[in-house]
Amino acid sequence: MTATATTSLQAPRRKRRLSAGWALLWLNVLSTFVFLYAPIVVMSIFSFNASRQMQVWMGFTLDWYARMVHDERVRVAAENSLVIALVSTLVSTVIGTLTAMALERTRFRVKRLYEGAMYLPIIVPEIVMAIALLVFFNLSFSWLDRLFGLQLNFGLGTITIAHIAFSFPFVAVVVRARLADFDRTLEQAAQDLGANDWQTFRYVTLPLLMPGIIAGALLAFTLSIDDFVITFFNAGVGSTTLPLEIYGRVRRGITPDVNALSTVMLLASIVLVLGSLAFQRRRAT
Amino acid sequence: MGGFAPLDRPIDVELIDVTKVFDSGVVAVDRVTLQIQQGEFFSLLGPSGCGKTTTLRMIAGFEHPTAGEVRIEGRPMGHTPPFRRNVNTVFQNYALFPHMTVFENVAFGLRMKRVPRDEISRRVREALQLVRLSGFEERYPRQLSGGQQQRVALARALVNRPRVLLLDEPLGALDLKLRKEMQLELKHLQMTVGITFIYVTHDQEEALTMSDRIAVMNAGRVLQVGTPIEIYERPTSRFVADFIGETNFLSGRVDDVERDTATVLVAGNRPVRVRIDEPLSVGSEVTVAVRPEKVQIVPLEAPGADGLLRGRVEEVIYIGTDTFYVVRIDETTTVRVRSQNDRNRLDGGQLLPIGTAVALSWAPDAARVLLD
Ligand SMILES: Nc1ncnc2c1ncn2[C@@H]1O[C@H](COP(=O)(O)OP(=O)(O)OP(=O)(O)O)[C@@H](O)[C@H]1O
Ligand SMILES: [Mg+2]
Secondary structure, eight states: OHHHHHHHHHHHHHHHHHHHHHHHHHHHHHHHIIIIIHHHHHHHHHTTBSSSOSSSOOOBOOHHHHHHHHOHHHHHHHHHHHHHHHHHHHHHHHHHHHHHHHHHHOOOTTHHHHHHHHHHHHHSOHHHHHHHHHHHHHHHHHHHHHHHOOOOOSSHHHHHHHHHHHHHHHHHHHHHHHHHTOOHHHHHHHHHTTOOHHHHIIIIIHHHHHHHHHHHHHHHHHHHHHOOHHHHHHOOTTOOOHHHHHHHHHTTOOOHHHHHHHHHHHHHHHHHHHHHHHHHHOOOO | OOOOOOTTSOEEEEEEEEEEEOTTSOEEEEEEEEEEETTOEEEEEOSTTSSHHHHHHHHHTSSOOSEEEEEETTEEOTTOOGGGSSEEEEOTTOOOOTTSOHHHHHHHHHHHTTOOHHHHHHHHHHHHHHTTOTTOTTOOGGGSOHHHHHHHHHHHHHTTOOSEEEEESTTTTSOHHHHHHHHHHHHHHHHHHOOEEEEEESOHHHHHHHOSEEEEEETTEEEEEEOHHHHHHSOSSHHHHHHSSOOEEEEEEEEEEETTEEEEEETTTEEEEEEOSSOOOTTOEEEEEEOGGGOEEEETTSTTOOOSEEEEEEEEEEOSSEEEEEEEOSSSOEEEEEEEOOTTOTTOSOOOOTTOEEEEEOOGGGEEEEOO
16 A cells, blocks of 8 residues: 555656656757758758759759769869878878887887877867968978978878878777777787787787777778868868868859768768777677 | 606706796795606695796796796796797686687697698697587687687697696686586596696695695795695695695694604693604794594593593584584684594484583694694
């Protein structure tokens, strides 16, 4: 009897508290959709709009996608973006992995300092990094010119170096997380079975780190493909990337071809990020 | 088990005055000298933290002695890295490679030594057969039970035909029943392959069951080395007597020495006679150690009852095959007695009730005199 009395007393109160919580939760979900996803959805939808105007829907078409595929400038920009992304990903993955190993496995005098300095690109505003790199390249070029007569200019090279500089710390962070819970007796077991240092790394450490390394690489690739600010400041003639190309077009008015290009980039980024997350979660098999 | 190892076999592993001090200042191993013979099943036995693993890791080459020398097959090891030593280790947590199949795990050592492919597959199959795991080649370690993983670890080490196999509490993670099975299996395996085993354990029963010889360690030092019988029957220190099996300790003073027998006054000046190995001086303070199962207990009222000590039964603990009696000698002294129950009677023979006045006695060479 008493038991039923208490439950019947408590039940409505819990329900009311729950419903208040639910309301807030729904508000949160709703605003997320409105402010975050609605613009993206609208953009994607209008990439199929048969009108040049953004304001009115004139029917479905794939024209803008077809045009994009045949657009010479888009093709060049896409090529540039891919080359930069591939090269910078490759290099930053190697450097990032080695950095993670060094930070996790060795003790050296300025380790703390190095650690802080390395994570700087993750924290500082991108615009600061962009200007800093711009100044750095300018100075280097003038010195190289003065000392060796080397005539260097902004272009794919500078963008690639800039991308490596800001993306390898991200790789290092991801790989380091994987290294932190690495069972070192596995490496000792390999040594015990006759593997030298290189063989131990090649057959035991590297395969077990691979999911982390791939996740880091995918992250670096995404960062590079998407980057605007740093690329903008360190680009030169003929080194337009996709984000720069989109920016250039938007300045002349938002058109469905920009929407189409952005939609494609969005899809590519989503796939890459999901891939990266999947690899980060993957346990050693 | 625990046969005697003949003393004329070549020495496989030798530790000479080996000390290991860690950066933190911990003296993990303290002036340890050991000689381990070829084909021997040698155990390092001691409580947690006494330096067993550290000793093993110095033989494997994962740690280097702060002082002293490790020799394998007579050669000083210095800083020889693990992969250049003819020893293999079975790790406490097995350390199987999770990204490799059972076959690849076992083949690893041979692949590193660039053994031809068909020889690898033959030897891996042999090794898996030896540990009764044929048919498990394609499984991954996480698809195996603890006992099976343990056997993969063994096969992975044995397939290299090392001179010496180092095992760090290899059965520690298994449940009691599987543990007992694996003890016999390991011992059998060792006799089959004839490889020297250096076996770390903190389980005294395990060490007694499997070993040819045992080194008992405490706080980084080796206290006694000997066959299981020597260690059990003739412990040289209070620690060893206490750590291995159960022992009554009676402190007393030497009253008389005549050739190989001493008379020691214990528990309020009662004389007990003890066989001694080394000369003792009259008047020195010593401890008499005697195992519970070596003590005979008879009721005082029995005809011709005589004994070294007299007391009263204070506790009776029946454990099936035997009965433990706790006998109070005086305010400060009790003696535990383990007495076998009468096999021929269903009531286990007559248990002595609590309060019975009893006489305790033992043969002179059943007790030991310990100086510390
Ligand atoms: N790498 C290390 N650095 C500092 N101290 C250590 C290190 N390894 C072991 N020790 C210390 O050395 C002592 C001996 O450790 P060891 O691992 O050899 O003990 P053990 O006999 O194997 O114990 P257990 O039965 O618990 O495995 C311990 O006090 C331990 O804390
Ligand atoms: Mg240990």
